[in-house]
Amino acid sequence: MRHPHVNAAHAWARGAVAGTRPACKWVRLACQRHLDDLRRADEKAWPYYFDADAGERVCEFVELLPHTKGQWAQRGERLHLESWEAFIFVCVYGWKRKKNGTRRFRELYGEIPRKNGKSQLGASIGLYMLIGDAEAGAEVYSGATTEKQAWEVFGPARRMVERTPGLRHAAGVEVWAKSLAIPADGSKFEPIVGKPGDGASPSCTVIDEFHEHDTPDLLDTMQTGMGARTQPLTAIITTAGYNLAGPCYDKHIEVKKVLEGLIENDELFGIIFSIDLEAYEWHGVKVPPDDWADPAALKKANPNYGVSLDVDFLLAQQRRACMNPVEQNRFKTKHLNVWCSARAAWMNMQQWAMCADPGLSIDEFAGEDCYFALDLASKIDICAFTQVFKRMLNGVDHYYAFGKYYLPEDTIEESKVNQALYRKWVIQGYLTATDGAEIDYDVIREEVRAMGRRFNVLEVAYDPWGATQLAHQMADDGAIVVEFAMTTKNFSPAMKEINAAVKAGRFHHDGNPVLAWMVSNVVAKEDANENIFPRKEKTEQKIDGAVSTIMGVARAMVHAELYPTFPDNHPLTVI
Structure with missing residues (x-):
């Protein structure tokens, strides 16, 4: 068998995808991504290929290294890679990469x-x-917030080299108190603590x-x-934690x-x-959430x-955590990898994706009743x-949502986190980049007027923050x-209706990736009365399109009751 480790890895991935091996949604998706990419590798336009020899080589190298802890170290055994x-x-x-043969992945995030x-x-x-890795003058660092933590990786690496004299001599590695060095080409491996220099x-x-x-x-x-490196690698190996404001949770979400x-x-x-905290559908099969207290989890x-x-x-x-509520969060976080402080995501994005109809066009709704909604929270942001339409099919309401999104060019260039996303969407036509540092509301006003001539616009709902003048002009x-008004009373019924409509297949959209991204950023935490409100956990996690969609559906839900009461001569109405 030429590539036993590669074959074992692929078999493990297929088992996770098929459900014959226990795996949560995120492991399954990682495996599915790899298997899908293998199928794409022969496509001329796909920029990557899979080098089985390279994958096998690293596994063979790792299995030359000795155990450094526990009974295996005591017996002098070498590492044995499990399939995962x-x-x-x-x-x-x-x-x-097909263009130059360097590695595709520059970053590894493993949450274990x-x-x-x-x-x-x-x-x-x-x-x-x-x-x-055949990198001349390699610089490898074990980074952490404390020296003790930095040595959790560097210490075992140092002991592995000490206990493998054949490898040490063959590679010319010198073992020092706080570094491993290869004088022949200046390579080194060191622990590093806190904020390093430049x-x-x-x-x-x-x-x-x-x-x-x-x-x-x-x-x-x-x-x-x-x-300056041709194929660098950042490897983040971590458990879950509690700090939702920290960079690890940001990477977890990414x-x-x-x-x-x-x-x-x-x-x-x-x-x-x-473990799976929420139910999801996998290849047509519904997967229930896991009970954290069940040994199967x-x-x-x-x-x-x-x-x-x-x-x-x-x-x-696990038994201790079941008996003592104080221990539950620690157990869930450290042994089940659950971010216990995390708010619940509002939308099941797999179900949202299933509601997409890429062939759906707003032109199909010419002359129909329509609800416009505007979220214009800031002239320097999205x-x-x-545009929301409602049709009655088989006695139930179906909603159809379309959207346009605007962002100043200066904001795109200044965005550190989302710049690549914004640029891609501008090129693809999903996001409109406006000139200068601020959005000119006259552009949106003209867009509303132009689209208003194509449909029977029953209402234009708007967020009053900063848009009152535009509202009066409209x-x-x-x-x-x-x-x-941005209140729980206004948002909660519509958020629950959208969620129910998505699950039942009564919500339809055209697959716009900007809206999908924004919907995925919405978190919702119930209050004592089971009401919910759209929130975001980070400033860069924009939700404007999701908010305006909720506004449109909210007005569609109440319009039949309220619209007849609107005074004909007072088109500006407050709810």
Whole structure:
């Protein structure tokens, strides 16, 4: 068998996708992504190919390294890659760029519960990048917030080299107190703590327990220093955490969106081992959420269950958490990889995607009743103009949503987080870049007037914050303008109706990726009366299009009752 590790990795991926191996949604999506990419590799336009030899080589290297802890170290055994570990190595090192043969993935994010061999995984990556990557003058760093944490990866790597004299001599590695060095070409592997200086030129950075970082300083400095390297790698190996304001949770969300296809990042490989907190549909089969107190959940979240992870220990921890509520969050976070402080996402994005009809055109609704909604919260940020139609089919309401989105060119250029997304959507025609630093509301006013001539516009709902003048101008144009107060009372019924309509297939949209991204950014937490309100967790996670869509549906829901009461001579109405 020429590529046993690659074959084992592929078999594991197929098992996860087929459901014959316990795997949460995010593991399944990571596996599906790899298998889909393998099928695309022969396409001329697809820029990547899979190098099985490279994937096998790194696995063979790792299995030359010795265990450094526990009974396996005591017996002098070498590492043995489980299939899930082989999958990570095979993907990260096997995918190459057709144009120059360098690695595709520049970033690895692995979210893995405790005691599943994270430090061993990180140490192996660091040593391969030092010794086996053929990078002249390699600089490999184990980064963390404290020296103790930095040594959780560097320490095992150092001991592995010490206990493998053949490898040490063959590679010319010298073992020092706080570094591994190859004098022949100046390569080194060192721990690094806190915010580093700007002088480093990393070829690889391994960041352990990224959830403990309050800022992205270390990550940013390391990645900006990689510009001179042809195929650098940032490897983040972490458990879940509690800090939703930290950079790790941002990366967690980014990985999920890449796996769901909401954003594109072909250079990021991500895999999250956890339990399923929400039901979802997988290849036509409904998958129920997991009960965290069920022993079966342990197998799904912990890939080394029964291998490096003692089953009796894990079951005891689970029983303890069941009996003591104080222990529950710690258990869920450390052993099931659940971000316990996270708010619930409003929308199941898989169901949202199933409601898309790329062939749906707003031209089909010419002359029909329509509800316009405007979220114009800021002239320097995204402004959203949504058109909502409602049809009665088989006795139930169906909603059809279309949207236009505007953003100043200056904001696009100044955006550090979303710039690539914005530029892509402008090129694709999904986002309108307006001249200068601010959006000219006259542009939107003309758009509303032009579209208003194509449909029977019953109302134009608007967010009163900063748009009152535009509202009065639209009223002068003859529109029935409704001030939509940003209150739970106004939002909650429509949010619940949209969710129900999406689940039932009564909500329809044209697959606009800007709206999908914004809908995915909405979080909703119920109050004591089970009311919900659209929120975002980060400033850069825009929700304007989702908000205006909710506004449009809200007005469609109440219009039949309220519209007859509108005074004919007072088109500006407040609710």
